[in-house]
Amino acid sequence: MIKKIYVNGKDEVEFFKQLEERSGETDKKVSAVVNEIIDTVRKGGDAAVKAYTEKFDGKLPEYYEVPRDVINDALTEADPDFVNALLNSIENITDFHNRQKSRSFVNTKADGCILGQKVRGLDKVGLYVPGGTAAYPSSVLMNAIPAKIAGVKEIIMVTPPLKDGTPNKDILVAAGLCGVDRVFMSGGAQAIAALAYGTEEIPKVDKIVGPGNIYVATAKKLLYGVVDIDMVAGPSEILVMADETADPKFVAADLMSQAEHDKLASSILVTTSEKLADATIAEVERQMAYLERKDIIKYSLENYGAIIICNTKDEAVDMANRCAPEHLEVLFENPLEYVGRLDNAGSIFLGQYASEPLGDYYAGPNHVLPTSGTARFFSPLGVNSFEKRSSFIYYTEEALRQAKDDIVLVAEKEGLTAHANAIKVRFE
Ligand SMILES: NC(=O)c1ccc[n+]([C@@H]2O[C@H](COP(=O)([O-])OP(=O)(O)OC[C@H]3O[C@@H](n4cnc5c(N)ncnc54)[C@H](O)[C@@H]3O)[C@@H](O)[C@H]2O)c1
Numbered sequence: 442m443i444k445k446i447y448v449n450g451k452d453e454v455e456f457f458k459q460l461e462e463r464s465g466e467t468d469k470k471v472s473a474v475v476n477e478i479i480d481t482v483r484k485g486g487d488a489a490v491k492a493y494t495e496k497f498d499g500k501l502p503e504y505y506e507v508p509r510d511v512i513n514d515a516l517t518e519a520d521p522d523f524v525n526a527l528l529n530s531i532e533n534i535t536d537f538h539n540r541q542k543s544r545s546f547v548n549t550k551a552d553g554c555i556l557g558q559k560v561r562g563l564d565k566v567g568l569y570v571p572g573g574t575a576a577y578p579s580s581v582l583m584n585a586i587p588a589k590i591a592g593v594k595e596i597i598m599v600t601p602p603l604k605d606g607t608p609n610k611d612i613l614v615a616a617g618l619c620g621v622d623r624v625f626m627s628g629g630a631q632a633i634a635a636l637a638y639g640t641e642e643i644p645k646v647d648k649i650v651g652p653g654n655i656y657v658a659t660a661k662k663l664l665y666g667v668v669d670i671d672m673v674a675g676p677s678e679i680l681v682m683a684d685e686t687a688d689p690k691f692v693a694a695d696l697m698s699q700a701e702h703d704k705l706a707s708s709i710l711v712t713t714s715e716k717l718a719d720a721t722i723a724e725v726e727r728q729m730a731y732l733e734r735k736d737i738i739k740y741s742l743e744n745y746g747a748i749i750i751c752n753t754k755d756e757a758v759d760m761a762n763r764c765a766p767e768h769l770e771v772l773f774e775n776p777l778e779y780v781g782r783l784d785n786a787g788s789i790f791l792g793q794y795a796s797e798p799l800g801d802y803y804a805g806p807n808h809v810l811p812t813s814g815t816a817r818f819f820s821p822l823g824v825n826s827f828e829k830r831s832s833f834i835y836y837t838e839e840a841l842r843q844a845k846d847d848i849v850l851v852a853e854k855e856g857l858t859a860h861a862n863a864i865k866v867r868f869e
């Protein structure tokens with residue numbers, strides 16, 4: 442069911458075309474739907490958001506904003522093992538992200554001038570937490586922990602209700618543990634539009650972060666400029682690079698771990714071994730039998746999955762850099778040797794025990810990652826996604842006198858005599 446493609450063969454061109462279309466950039470239908478939702482929410486506020494929630498999620502939610510005591514109750518009633526697992530994960534994520542904090546600094550120079558940088562957290566941030574085909578408490582952790590470390594003043598979370606209109610309790614537990622300030626039961630493009638413009642009840646935020654399906658990712662892209670966004674974190678992707686030493690059982694399992702997220706998920710094996718390719722196909726069939734989300738996995742593997750057969754490992758590295766996947770697993774004999782040459786990937790997993798779900802839930806690096814080839818220029822969500830910087834300058838009279846002629850000369854070259862004047866008047 443997952444197709445084999447040979448590097449430089451005729452299928453390769455078709456394969457890359459399909460990958461590009463999947464991003465939604467060329468999908469005019471999704472953009473048209475999302476544009477209409479954005480426009481309706483901008484004009485209609487909460488009534489429009491609620492109408493879309495009813496249309497797409499099945500029912501009006503039990504609460505629009507989840508009351509604080511409902512979040513507290515979810516925490517007290519939660520399975521202690523689940524809470525413990527989340528706390529272990531929170532510890533790892535916190536430890537990793539604490540190392541990302543940017544530095545404020547003050548540079549006092551010998552002539553008495555002072556130059557500096559001040560770093561602080563954004564005031565108000567909107568977190569999107571997916572909840573359509575599955576609920577993602579782990580995404581609450583990945584969004585909220587770096588926001589807290591950066592010093593964000595207010596965290597507003599949006600997430601779709603369950604089919605019966607109630608909030609997902611596991612998501613509320615994660616929100617409670619991470620200190621999320623407000624939670625609204627609304628998902629999809631309508632929730633993104635509400636955060637961008639603000640409604641009667643949902644506050645307008647400075648930045649929207651978090652992963653979501655193609656409607657969520659497209660809404661963020663279209664609203665960039667009205668609001669800041671983190672990146673395009675759309676349907677999940679994995680690219681596994683493997684040689685003949687890799688275990689096909691692990692390869693197949695890891696490919697399917699991302700295929701189960703979404704029909705639009707993409708799972709690609711790039712290998713130098715035709716034997717491994719065939720064994721992986723057999724393993725996919727065998728393991729599929731006991732997995733639950735078969736329809737999604739099959740659809741995604743058939744439409745956006747591929748096994749690319751390369752002649753050399755160098756060719757495989759080039760292929761990985763060209764695809765720029767969200768997750769890149771290296772199951773080559775000496776995985777650590779390749780890190781320096783892998784330029785385009787959200788997160789790199791090295792060796793057979795760094796299975797992708799380890800990163801999704803536990804190890805510490807963020808799982809909100811760029812998709813659709815945007816790992817060429819976007820980075821994982823992190824503390825700096827929630828920071829803003831201001832620089833500051835203090836100069837003495839004597840230091841400005843020394844710099845005066847240079848500044849005036851450049852200002853006059855630019856034809857900006859008012860700039861030059863602002864310096865000159867100080868010494869007349
Ligand atoms: N890149 C990352 O970092 C990352 C991390 C975690 C999850 N993900 C991705 O997040 C996504 C989660 O998707 P999901 O669907 O389960 O949840 P979701 O919360 O992203 O989307 C559900 C919402 O989509 C909207 N929607 C559904 N069908 C629609 C339609 N026909 N028209 C308009 N709007 C519609 C609805 O409003 C619904 O509430 C997956 O694609 C997964 O791969 C990505």
Ligand SMILES: N[C@H](CO)Cc1c[nH]c[nH+]1
Pocket residue numbers: 577579580676677678699767801808809810
């Ligand atoms: N793999 C997803 C990012 O693409 C993150 C996630 C959350 N839960 C499970 N997986």
Ligand SMILES: [Zn+2]
Pocket residue numbers: 677698699702798801
């Ligand atoms: Zn995952």
